[in-house]
Amino acid sequence: MNSEGENSSFLPPGPWARSTGSLGPEAQAGAPEAPQLAGHKGQLQMILQELSPGALGVNVVVEETKTKVKHVIKQVQCIDHHHASQALEELRPLLQLQHPYISTYEEVFQMWDSEASSMFLCLVMEYSPESFQDVIEAKRKEKATIDSEWLRSMLVQVLDALEYLHRLDILHRNLKPSNIALVSQNHCKLQDLGCHTLMTHRAKWNIRSEEDPCKKSWMAPEALSFSFSQKSDIWSLGCIILDLASCSFLNGTEAMYLRKSLHQQPDGLRAILETIEERQVPLADTFSLLLPAMLQINPSDRITITDVIRISFGRISLKSSTLHGPVIPEAVTNVLLEGNMASILELMQTFSSHPEVQLRAMKKLMTMPEDQLGLPWPPELVEVVVTTMKQHERNLDVQLCACTLLLRTLGQALVQGTDAKVSWDSSFSSVLLGTLRTHSDSTQLIIKAYSLLTIISSHESVSQELQKAGLCVLLLQHLNSFLQDRDVCLSGLGLLWVLLVDAVIMNRELLEKFPALVAQVLATHPADVDMAEAGCAVLWLLSLLGCIREEQLEEVVVLFLRNIWPNQGRVQLVNNAYRGLASLAKVSELAAFRVVALEEGGSGLSLLQETYQLYRDDSEVVENLCMLLAHLASYKDILPELEYSGIRTLAQDIQDRFPSSLKLVSYAKEVLLSLDTAAAPSPGDRELPGAACDLSGGLPAPP
Numbered sequence: 001m002n003s004e005g006e007n008s009s010f011l012p013p014g015p016w017a018r019s020t021g022s023l024g025p026e027a028q029a030g031a032p033e034a035p036q037l038a039g040h041k042g043q044l045q046m047i048l049q050e051l052s053p054g055a056l057g058v059n060v061v062v063e064e065t066k067t068k069v070k071h072v073i074k075q076v077q078c079i080d081h082h083h084a085s086q087a088l089e090e091l092r093p094l095l096q097l098q099h100p101y102i103s104t105y106e107e108v109f110q111m112w113d114s115e116a117s118s119m120f121l122c123l124v125m126e127y128s129p130e131s132f133q134d135v136i137e138a139k140r141k142e143k144a145t146i147d148s149e150w151l152r153s154m155l156v157q158v159l160d161a162l163e164y165l166h167r168l169d170i171l172h173r174n175l176k177p178s179n180i181a182l183v184s185q186n187h188c189k190l191q192d193l194g195c196h197t198l199m200t201h202r203a204k205w206n207i208r209s210e211e212d213p214c215k216k217s218w219m220a221p222e223a224l225s226f227s228f229s230q231k232s233d234i235w236s237l238g239c240i241i242l243d244l245a246s247c248s249f250l251n252g253t254e255a256m257y258l259r260k261s262l263h264q265q266p267d268g269l270r271a272i273l274e275t276i277e278e279r280q281v282p283l284a285d286t287f288s289l290l291l292p293a294m295l296q297i298n299p300s301d302r303i304t305i306t307d308v309i310r311i312s313f314g315r316i317s318l319k320s321s322t323l324h325g326p327v328i329p330e331a332v333t334n335v336l337l338e339g340n341m342a343s344i345l346e347l348m349q350t351f352s353s354h355p356e357v358q359l360r361a362m363k364k365l366m367t368m369p370e371d372q373l374g375l376p377w378p379p380e381l382v383e384v385v386v387t388t389m390k391q392h393e394r395n396l397d398v399q400l401c402a403c404t405l406l407l408r409t410l411g412q413a414l415v416q417g418t419d420a421k422v423s424w425d426s427s428f429s430s431v432l433l434g435t436l437r438t439h440s441d442s443t444q445l446i447i448k449a450y451s452l453l454t455i456i457s458s459h460e461s462v463s464q465e466l467q468k469a470g471l472c473v474l475l476l477q478h479l480n481s482f483l484q485d486r487d488v489c490l491s492g493l494g495l496l497w498v499l500l501v502d503a504v505i506m507n508r509e510l511l512e513k514f515p516a517l518v519a520q521v522l523a524t525h526p527a528d529v530d531m532a533e534a535g536c537a538v539l540w541l542l543s544l545l546g547c548i549r550e551e552q553l554e555e556v557v558v559l560f561l562r563n564i565w566p567n568q569g570r571v572q573l574v575n576n577a578y579r580g581l582a583s584l585a586k587v588s589e590l591a592a593f594r595v596v597a598l599e600e601g602g603s604g605l606s607l608l609q610e611t612y613q614l615y616r617d618d619s620e621v622v623e624n625l626c627m628l629l630a631h632l633a634s635y636k637d638i639l640p641e642l643e644y645s646g647i648r649t650l651a652q653d654i655q656d657r658f659p660s661s662l663k664l665v666s667y668a669k670e671v672l673l674s675l676d677t678a679a680a681p682s683p684g685d686r687e688l689p690g691a692a693c694d695l696s697g698g699l700p701a702p703p
Contacts, residue, residue: 061127070127071106076198077118084110084119090195091123094170101161101329103128103181103191121198125191128181132188132240136177139247146244148282154180154188155241155312160329161190162237163305166230167331173228175236176218177243196228217259221297224263231299234308238294242269245276245287262295269295286312309335328357337364341372345384355395358388362401366408381409382428390431396442399435403448410455429453429462433469443488446478450491457498466499467506476510479517483524486531493521493534500541511547515539515556522559532563533573540580548584557584557594561604568614571621578611578624585631592632596641605645612650619661626654626667633674640678648675 057076063069078084088110097104107124132154139146158180165172172179173194181189216224220235239259246255250272261268269292277284290311293303303311309332328351336347337360344361351357362385385402392398432449439445453471457463475492482488496514505511518535525531539556542548548556560577567573581604584591595604608625615621629647632638642648648671655668 072125072127074123074125074192076121076123078121079119081110081119084121087121087195087198091121094193094195097165097168097170099161099164101157101187101189102164102193103183103189105193126181126189128183128189128191130182132177132180132182132244135182136243136247137252140251143248145248145279145281150186151244151283152313153186156328156332157188158190158237159305159309159312160331162233163309163331163335165190165193166233166305171228171230172233172236173223175233175240177240180240217256220299221263222299229299230305231302234294234302234305235299237308238291241287241294242272242291245281245283245291246272248281249275249279263297266292266295266297306335310338328354330356330360333357333360337361341365341368341378341381345380348384348388352388352391355392355398358392358398359401362388362398362405366401366405378409382406386428386431389435390427393431393435393438396439396445399439399445400442400448403445403452407448407451410452429456429465429469433466433471433474436474440477440481443482443485446482447487447491450488450495454491454495454498457495463499464504464506471499472496472507472510476513476517479521483520486525486528489521489525490530490534493518493531493538497534497537497541500538500545505545505547508545508547511542511545512549515542515548515552518542519555519559522563529567529570529573532567533570533576536560536563536573536577536580540576540583543580543583546587550588550590553584553588553591554594557581557591557604561595561599561607564611565607568611571615571618574611574615575621575624578608578621578628582624582628582631585628586634589635589637592635592638595628595632596638596645603645605641605647609646609650612654616653616657619658619664622654622658623661623664623667626651626664626671630667630670633671636678639674642671643675643679647671651675 057074059072059074062071062073064071076087078087088108091105091108094105095108103126105123105125107122109122109124111120111122112118113120135146162172162175170193172190173196174192175190179190179192181191183189218236218239220232222229223232223235239262242259243255246258250258258268258272273284273288273291276287281287290308293311294308296302313332313336333347333356337344339347344364348358348361365381385405389399389402432453436446436449453466457466475496478488479492500511518538522532522535536559539548539559543556560581564574564577581591581595585595597603608628612622612625629642629651633642633647651668651671655665655672658664
């Protein structure tokens with residue numbers, strides 16, 4: 001900014017002094033009011049620097065004497081009180097703007113200057129010592145191009161700010177390099193927003209134009225005739241981008257004449273774009289696409305701010321470069337997410353280091369119709385999402401969103417049939433396990449990750465990989481830590497079941513720790529039928545795999561029986577529990593005795609007969625019952641109890657009811673044969689025909 005001298009005096013009375021921030025009754029009636037307090041918000045101000053006049057008035061840098069905070073105060077002379085009040089009302093909404101890349105007015109107030117006998121409007125702004133104009137001038141002196149990454153970062157911020165204004169139907173009206181302040185090296189803000197009342201003051205405009213014609217060279221052709229629109233801001237932004245692109249080979253005067261010539265000769269832009277390309281200015285390809293569309297003489301032919309964002313940060317300009325630095329604004333991302341799945345995935349890859357972009361992109365994908373997602377199985381989507389999870393492992397929001405998107409994709413693949421070819425590599429398994437270890441306290445993530453692992457574990461090779469990678473250890477830890485959390489326990493038991501089905505046991509000692517833990521889970525959720533069903537399924541597989549220690553056998557038998565009794569209506573639970581009992585009875589006489597032992601409420605045999613009466617027409621249930629009976633009947637000491645409990649009649653009924661089921665008939669015959677063998681007299685008995693049996697348990701009477 002150009003200084004016209006330092007001043008160490010306090011603000012003198014006049015337009016820089018004010019009363020209380022608004023006009024008093026007399027002033028509102030049109031009578032001048034003498035200033036009572038000097039400066040902004042009643043604080044005593046000191047003039048530090050008077051800047052070169054702007055299009056609307058004089059700008060002065062002031063400093064509060066107490067706080068040393070600096071401000072810029074713009075003094076705009078108005079025609080009269082009505083003109084000032086009209087502008088003030090129009091500017092008031094600008095005080096409410098909240099945006100990281102917009103420097104809003106801190107205060108706007110009216111003031112009567114008795115010396116000039118004129119009404120003034122004072123606009124108080126945030127002070128920043130540098131602007132885009134300073135950057136451009138410095139590069140002109142060096143004859144150097146502007147760093148592409150810095151420029152890209154600044155464009156993101158400027159476009160986000162302008163999109164925000166246009167979305168609120170607010171125009172900047174006065175966009176130029178000096179009105180884009182540099183708050184820091186990598187942070188800029190639009191400032192000095194204009195209003196219709198002031199910008200259409202023809203007399204003042206003509207005076208300023210005569211004083212310095214350069215001031216309006218950034219303005220659109222129609223704006224010179226006081227016609228402003230969003231397209232006017234687009235023209236001004238195009239001129240700024242043109243200055244940034246050409247500052248390495250055009251001086252200030254040449255750049256000004258180029259801007260002014262475009263009002264009548266738009267073809268002149270072609271030559272400068274060719275020079276930009278010849279000199280290999282960074283982002284030349286983007287400028288060649290962007291500037292002709294922004295600098296159209298007819299406003300209706302110009303692109304919108306949305307189009308500018310799409311061209312500036314779309315697939316063409318970002319193919320070979322990734323934007324680093326500040327967060328990518330939501331408005332910019334939303335524009336780029338308007339394409340199809342392929343363009344969204346490319347955006348994710350382009351902005352791979354930005355978690356906020358990954359989140360918005362994945363949320364957009366989750367809302368897309370299935371036909372646009374490439375379902376049932378889009379391998380490219382899975383690959384990009386898994387890569388995102390790996391790169392942002394410590395970002396819980398990214399992990400949750402990615403798991404949700406993958407669950408939708410995988411779930412749809414399952415719904416549409418098994419023909420969907422799903423290919424997995426070890427990287428996905430390791431990514432899921434890595435995120436589980438990183439976010440071990442997030443139950444929400446554990447549940448989602450378990451659901452994903454349950455789906456992919458149906459592949460035997462993946463199941464073995466997961467066991468090797470330590471998934472069973474994680475399951476033990478999570479079930480222990482979150483015993484009270486129903487959803488964690490249910491998803492954990494479901495995943496464990498899938499791991500054990502048709503799996504090769506990698507670590508039997510580790511699996512032997514699960515029966516006691518499952519018992520704890522069931523005891524913690526005693527009335528939960530879903531938990532009982534999941535627990536019985538896991539215990540059945542553990543018993544089938546021989547992973548229940550001898551000292552645990554009786555406890556597991558009791559668990560099965562106690563979970564069947566109140567849940568007879570859940571056929572899957574009933575099936576798995578009887579399979580588990582059959583598996584245990586097959587390998588252990590102790591377990592078999594525990595099945596038939598009397599308990600409060602009856603024995604396992606009475607429960608079995610009750611189940612049979614309920615499911616006598618369900619061949620699968622009956623087969624599991626009969627398999628258990630066949631294993632029980634293999635123990636000689638249990639046969640009398642079977643006979644006494646009426647199992648012979650039940651086995652005969654099963655044989656008669658399911659004659660076409662070879663397996664069922666085989667089990668039933670096995671039970672009947674064992675009972676017949678036990679009932680047949682021994683050889684010694686045949687030698688003593690007619691011997692009386694002592695019902696008291698003694699030996700037979702002598703002949």
